[in-house]
Amino acid sequence: MHFFAFILFIVLTLEANDTAHSFVKSKECQSCHTEIYEEFTSSMHFKSTPQKDPIHKAVWDKHPQNKKLDRYGCGKCHTPAANDLDDMVTKGKHSFPDMQNETHQEGISCAYCHRIQSVKLNKKSNINIISKENKKYFSASKEGKISPFHTIDTKNEIMQNGTLCIGCHSHKMNKHKLNVCSTDLPGTQDRESCVSCHMPKKDGHTFHGFAGSHSNSEMLKEYVDISLTKNKDDFSVSIKNHSSHALLLHPLRVAVLKVSITHNGKVQKMKNEIFVRVIGHNGKPAMPWKASVTLKDTMIKANEKRIVEYNVGLTKGDKVDVVLGWFLVNPKAVKKLGLQNEEVATKFIEFKKESFTLS
Ligand code: HEC
Ligand code: HEC
Ligand code: HEC
Ligand code: HEC
Ligand code: HEC
Structure with missing residues (x-):
């Protein structure tokens, strides 16, 4: 040589x-x-x-x-x-x-x-x-x-x-x-x-079970705070990520915020809020080895407080249920990867739940 x-x-x-x-x-x-x-x-x-x-x-x-x-x-x-x-x-x-x-x-x-x-x-x-x-x-x-x-x-x-x-x-x-x-x-x-x-x-x-997005995530709940602010005609939900990195890291992940309101016994579901980092090439999502740019990044960043607003007025006695969780594999990529029969890839993992009753 x-x-x-x-x-x-x-x-x-x-x-x-x-x-x-x-x-x-x-x-x-x-x-x-x-x-x-x-x-x-x-x-x-x-x-x-x-x-x-x-x-x-x-x-x-x-x-x-x-x-x-x-x-x-x-x-x-x-x-x-x-x-x-x-x-x-x-x-x-x-x-x-x-x-x-x-x-x-x-x-x-x-x-x-x-x-x-x-x-x-x-x-x-x-x-x-x-x-x-x-x-x-x-x-x-x-x-x-x-x-x-x-x-x-x-x-x-x-x-x-x-x-x-x-x-x-x-x-x-x-x-x-x-x-x-x-x-x-x-x-x-x-x-x-x-x-x-x-x-x-x-x-x-x-602890050697390495708490993370697959398992034992309840051990990490304390590093994410969820709060509610009521205004006159609307309200907002804030997510404060106290961790030193984005809430989720692997580009396959998708985090979801689900909010519903119970008013006089009737449940009204709000539109889900999605947090994701999509990588891609030529304007389209692509696998990690093909991707050349970040197409979109709405993932909650390190130490960020993300505020999500809802255009709905709340009244006394209303209950607001908030769930923050994720899919390990972006539902849009599940089929392409042939993972539709793998529970781990398709189930929604509930990370943190919070309920607020308006007084
Ligand atoms: C990904 C890296 C990693 C792996 C894998 C790992 N450890 Fe550790 N281990 C650590 C770190 C980091 C600490 C914490 C150091 C500290 O604070 O003492 C630690 C601590 C320990 C301790 C000190 C125990 C205590 O009670 O604090 C023991 C014993 C130990 N590991 C044994 C093991 C054994 C046995 C395995 C496999 C079954 C293992 N480790 C796998 C990183 C690892
Ligand atoms: C024959 C028993 C024995 C085996 C097998 C053994 N260890 Fe240990 N290990 C001990 C003892 C005893 C201590 C010291 C006291 C304690 O931490 O409980 C210790 C301590 C340690 C520590 C430091 C813990 C601390 O608190 O500082 C680490 C790290 C560690 N072991 C890793 C390992 C890894 C990795 C393996 C396997 C590759 C292993 N041990 C296999 C008996 C063993
Ligand atoms: C040798 C490389 C290596 C080292 C060193 C390492 N990791 Fe990992 N870690 C990985 C890989 C690879 C995965 C993903 C495994 C998979 O999902 O197939 C992973 C996964 C994880 C996860 C995700 C668990 C879940 O439930 O999703 C956490 C949390 C983690 N590591 C923490 C740590 C911590 C803390 C340390 C240092 C103490 C560490 N890792 C050191 C390679 C490493
Ligand atoms: C202040 C606490 C905190 C610190 C410091 C921290 N993390 Fe995390 N980590 C979290 C939280 C909270 C999550 C999201 C919840 C979950 O995955 O269960 C997370 C998630 C993860 C995941 C899973 C991400 C995914 O996309 O599957 C990995 C891997 C990870 N952290 C590794 C690390 C490594 C490596 C470091 C150090 C460089 C680190 N973390 C520092 C709190 C922390
Ligand atoms: C530089 C180290 C490194 C190399 C090289 C690497 N990975 Fe990983 N991989 C990781 C770490 C760390 C994680 C955990 C990240 C997390 O959970 O956010 C991970 C997680 C993954 C996951 C998510 C697994 C799950 O169960 O959710 C996939 C898929 C993956 N890697 C594929 C690959 C493939 C395919 C290759 C090789 C072509 C590769 N990785 C090479 C470090 C590496």
């Missing part, structure tokens, strides 16, 4: 990931960290592979890398514990997630996450640098705890400040230089981090 080409090759490989490592299986942590293991297996980190996540599979099935049987570039974030991760993410190596290969089905495993030593910031998407020590796990606790199975390193800054998540979650730039999925990072003035909101303390330990 030409010397320059060789250097370029190394750089390109490093761009994609910092090489494959071997990891202790999550199952091996179960006997000693039973509760954490149970929670973890209910999370999307455990189910991040095409075989375990039908929504991921549906999109992957349509992806050009799959159609050309070329590679599984998604592996960098969706199957990072794969024993052949390098091949998975390298053009022309034809390695795909396999049900028979246990390392492929580990998802974002216990040991993977606890071995992230640092995160290298990168344009397309960031890169996790993994510690070479197979049985040394990073933790944020301060006491000198001892385990018979592994060593514990409490001096890792990204574990301390809760920013280890941004290796996979901060952004994903496609080849048209569109940021497909972007999570604003918590400002330094913020007390909250990804970890304090998504992994709150529960029964004395750090």
Whole structure:
């Protein structure tokens, strides 16, 4: 190989990931960290592979890398514990997630996450640098705890400040230089981090079910406030998003605000309000790899207070019911993705409900 080409090759490989490592299986942590293991297996980190996540599979099935049987570039974030991760993410190596290969089905495993030593910031998407020590796990606790199975390193800054998540979650730039999925990072003035909101303390330990849009969303309710303001001839509903990022992040999602009024026992439904970020190309919605622009973005942004007005006067005794929730997959894309029979993709998830009675 030409010397320059060789250097370029190394750089390109490093761009994609910092090489494959071997990891202790999550199952091996179960006997000693039973509760954490149970929670973890209910999370999307455990189910991040095409075989375990039908929504991921549906999109992957349509992806050009799959159609050309070329590679599984998604592996960098969706199957990072794969024993052949390098091949998975390298053009022309034809390695795909396999049900028979246990390392492929580990998802974002216990040991993977606890071995992230640092995160290298990168344009397309960031890169996790993994510690070479197979049985040394990073933790944020301060006491000198001892385990018979592994060593514990409490001096890792990204574990301390809760920013280890941004290796996979901060952004994903496609080849048209569109940021497909972007999570604003918590400002330094913020007390909250990804970890304090998504992994709150529960029964004395750090919750590992990763509260999010698929499951355990009730644990995040406190970060969104809904209020009602009555004016003379109309009223408005306000949604204050206290999180450091837009209410929903993946471009497949659609949030919906449903409002109804009960007046003298009669229910009147208001028109649903939709919050969505639509990406596309040539003026039409498109898949993440084809999209070149954001066509529309009404998603509630980080720390935003969104006010929705309703042209209806309210009187004493009226009751206003408000529901904020979402579809994980935009109903307009369900059929195209062949997901019409998957409940997870078609059901409406109720996030927060509020009732106001006018006095
Ligand atoms: C043989 C039992 C055993 C096994 C197996 C085990 N651990 Fe531990 N681990 C412990 C003990 C004991 C501690 C220290 C006391 C505590 O936190 O309960 C500990 C602590 C930790 C800590 C730090 C906790 C803190 O509060 O600072 C992390 C992180 C951790 N383990 C991760 C793992 C991971 C990941 C695996 C699987 C790859 C694993 N452990 C497997 C026994 C075990
Ligand atoms: C840079 C890391 C990264 C890469 C590379 C990546 N993803 Fe993801 N993906 C994520 C993260 C983080 C989420 C969770 C985002 C959220 O819930 O908002 C996610 C979520 C998804 C979802 C939503 C799944 C669900 O159950 O709702 C789909 C679909 C998806 N990814 C498809 C893909 C495909 C297909 C590829 C490869 C072509 C890919 N991703 C590559 C990080 C990545
Ligand atoms: C190795 C990459 C990686 C790292 C590191 C990572 N995640 Fe994820 N995360 C993902 C992927 C991929 C998904 C989407 C899986 C899917 O839906 O198929 C996801 C999904 C999620 C979700 C959505 C859950 C749901 O119910 O929809 C939350 C919340 C989340 N991650 C939080 C975190 C937090 C907090 C951290 C840091 C402690 C973190 N992640 C670290 C890759 C990662
Ligand atoms: C102040 C609390 C807070 C902080 C800080 C926070 N989040 Fe969230 N996050 C939320 C809320 C609220 C939601 C929406 C409710 C839900 O998805 O259940 C959410 C949703 C998500 C989702 C699901 C989005 C989707 O489209 O499916 C992911 C993934 C996520 N957050 C990751 C992160 C990461 C990574 C960080 C750190 C960079 C972070 N969050 C910081 C509160 C927070
Ligand atoms: C997406 C990344 C991620 C994954 C996956 C993950 N952890 Fe953690 N873990 C963390 C973070 C972040 C903390 C919180 C650090 C802190 O505040 O101590 C933590 C805390 C812990 C602790 C300290 C316990 C406590 O009570 O606070 C233990 C033990 C632990 N994890 C074990 C595990 C085991 C076992 C698994 C798999 C079943 C696992 N982790 C999967 C990121 C992860």
